[in-house]
Amino acid sequence: MTLMVPAVNVAALKDTTLLNMAIFALFVAVTMVIVFRASRNNKTAADYYAAGRSFTGSQNGTAIAGDYLSAASFLGITGAIAINGYDGFMYSIGFLVAWLVALLLVAELLRNTGKFTMADVLSFRLKQRPVRIAAAISTLAVCFFYLLAQMAGAGSLISLLLGISDWGGQALVIIVVGVLMIMYVLIGGMKGTTWVQIIKAMLLIAGAAVMTFWVLAIYGFNLSDLLGGAVETAKNPAVLNPGLQYGKSDTSKLDFMSLGLALVLGTAALPHVLMRFYTVPTAKEARKSVVWSIWLIGIFYLFTLVLGYGAAALVGADTIKSAPGGVNSAAPLLAFHLGGPLLLGFISAVAFATILAVVAGLTITAAASFAHDIYANVLAKGKADADTEVKVARRTVVVIGLLAIAGGIFANGQNVAFLVALAFAVAASANLPTILYSLFWRRFTTQGAVWSMYGGLSAAIILIALSPVVSGAKTSMIPGANFAVFPLSNPGIVSIPLAFFLGWLGTVLDKRKEDATKQAEMEVRSLTGVGAEKATNH
Amino acid sequence: MGHDAQETDAAAAVDFKEVQSTEQFKELRKRHRSFVFPMSIAFLLWYFAYVLLADYAVEFMSTKVWGNINIGLILGLLQFVSTFAITGWYVSYSNRKLDPIASEIRHGIEGHEFDKHGNPVGGAAK
Known part of the structure; x- marks a missing residue:
């Protein structure tokens, strides 16, 4: 199938800035109203952190999809497929299969035993203080990495839309995004955040569906022809085969394994995903949420396959790479190619909304963990009342929001999917x-x-610090220095087995026995739901 | 938050060790684990087999089957299919084999109702 080589005029994007901003402002206005309405019932800690446990499984499932389909999934995966072909598809598969770990092993049991945070479950039958502190620290660390990735996505998007990489202009828009996010979380708590995520998930999936349909229509609904188009534009048949990005050397192949391991085992351990299971009334609804999210996320990733190859065929890898925002600009550029300024405006607004919603979800998770685990249970030794705890959580939101803004301003143009990995x-x-x-x-x-x-935690972070991600390569965060003694850019293959081993070793060497009664209680509660936290009534 | 205190209350009211040692609970645990453990191992093996093939058997994965569609793409799409299938399978298994027995045990020990904080209330009603 021969198509004209498309010319996406990046400079023309500037003319659409006003339109983009108008669509984005509309989204903000609508969600603000909803957040204000949702906030009226925010009375207790259970309301603020867990939305009164009053969402249904399908609502929560949609919100989980909204939380999970971050800028990494949309901008990052589409870009990775557009540039690296098949190797980008790998992200989608890992991100999806990972949900089975959450569904089979974690979601329901966690809902039955916990209250607000991941640490509630981990410290249930162990010694409260040390385990809670450790769990809270790792929650904050994971949220920080995730936030960094989202803010890098925001930066890419802004530079593309404004057609400039002017530092001051970008910084200003990141500040606006950050302040909006702080307001959502401060006012709306978990309930407001959840509604923002539900709306955003529906917009994102609808937008991606329209683009997918459009791309397929151009190729007569023939996937093979679409792939042929991608090969033709790239002038390289290898885009359809694995190995374009990771097949270069033995080290990069090992890196691919490491990435695969981290993707499939990471989801069920993401604190902001785990916290969402507390927003439903029962374990059965938690199960239903996961089923909903698996379907929504799976279908969305099938869309990104078409969008990625569509961008490769219709926009071309070279145009994408040279556009402001680089790899992450594939999806917006494809939207511009298909539907002109209006579709670009819509898709960009959706991508902004995506970043906003995910950042809000991460912020409330980090704030809840700090206020509930560190402040209430450790510093105040469980004696803080709920009002003070929520007050601390709200203050933490502001601090984390400011950190996210700073991180976003300094985050560079790395692939968002890669940072999320x-x-x-x-x-x-x-x-x-x-x-x-x-x-x-x-x-x-x-x-x-x-x-x-x-x-x-320390193995993963130290290995990242000593990897080519941070130094020693052209694309590193500190390109000038070279202290990259660890060759892989994803630490999973070393740090995950090590953590499993240390958990086993620490246990067999421990002379103390844990309380068997608490173990019995946790096991019975996790499987039967006896005494699980109920929904609050308003 | 009084988190610790309330858990102690709940634990004192219900003898969880006794519940744990009942045949009914052991059966629930067995049914749960005999499904989720083998299934988790199976999907992880299938996933890693796929990743290894994509990593080290590029030639094989690049074999074209139909038009431009190669084995790699088909296996990748099959990962989606198997994920959806396992999800459906687990839901139907839970509905049939796990939920009835779990709620039976729950009603058995919740002769006393739990309030919204998980504290037992009105312990007399059985």
Whole structure:
């Protein structure tokens, strides 16, 4: 199939800035009204952190999809497929299959035993203080990496839309995004955040569906012809085969394995995803949420396959790479090619909304963890009243919001999906072993939990710091320096098995036995739902 | 938050160790684990087999089957299919085998109702 080589005029994008901003402003106005309405019932801590546990499974499932389909999924994966072909598809598969870990092993059991945060479950039958502190620290670390990725996405998008990479202009828009996010979370709490995510998920999936249909229509609904178009524009048949990005050397192949491991084991350990299971009234609704999100997320990733190859065929990798925003600009450029300024405006507004919603979700998770785990249970030794705790949470929101703004201003143009994969690696290393051990291994002890969490967390972070991501390569964060002694850019293949091993070692070397009664209580409650937190009535 | 205190109350009211040792609970645990453990191992093996093939068997994965559609793409799409299938399978298994027995045990020990904080209330009603 021969098509004219498309010319996307990047300079012409500037003319659409006003339109983009108008569409974005409309989204903000609508969601603000909803957040204000939702906030009227925010009375207790359960309201603020867990939306009164009053969402249905399908609402929560849509919100989870909204939380999970971040800028990484939309901008990052589309860009990765557009540039690296098949290797980008790998992200979609890992991100999706990972949900089975959450569905089968974690979601319902966690809903039955916890209250607000991941630490509630991890410290349930172990010693409160050390385990809570460790879980809160790893929650904050994972949220920080994830926030960095989202803010990098915001930066890319802004530079594309304004057609400039002017530092001051970008910084200003990141500040606006950050302030909006702080307002959503301050006013709306979990309920407001959830509604923003539901609306955003529907807009994002609808937008992607329209673009997918459009791309397929251009190629007569023939996937093979679309792939042929991508090969033709790229002048390289290898875009359809694995290995374009990761097949270069033995090291890069190992890196691919490491990425695959981190992706599939990371999801069920992401604190902001786990916290969403507390917004439904029962474990059965938690299960229903995961089923909904698996379907929505799966279908969306099938769309990104078409969008990625569509961008490769219709826009071309060279145009994408040279556009402001680089790899992450594939989806907006494709929208511009298909539907001109109006579709670009809509898609960009959706992408902004995506970043806003995900950042809000991360912020409330981090704030809840700080206020509930560190402040209320450790500093105030469980004596703080709920009002003070929520007050602390709100203050934390402002601090995290400011950190996110600063991080966003300094985040560079790395692929967003890649940065998120690092957050997955940190989550899988620091949290997953302890989550699984404490749910399924009767003998597991506090020492095992603490060794596994700190060991996994520090191994992951140290290996990232010593990897080509940070120094020693052209695309590094600090390109001038070279202290990259660890060759892989994703630490998962080392840090995840290490964390599992440390959890086992810490337990078998621990002379203390944990309370068997608490273990019995946790096991019975996790499987039957006895005494689980109920929904609040308004 | 009084988090610790309330859990102690709930634990004192219900003898969880006794519940844990009942045949009914053991059966629930067995049914749960005999599904989720083998299934998790199976999908992880299938996923890693796929990743290894994409990583080290590029020639094989690049074999064209129909037009420009190669084995790699088909196996990738099959990962989607298997994920959807396992999801559906688990839901139907839970509805049939896990939920009835779990709610039976729950009603058995919740002769005393739990309030919204998980504290037992009105312990007399059985």
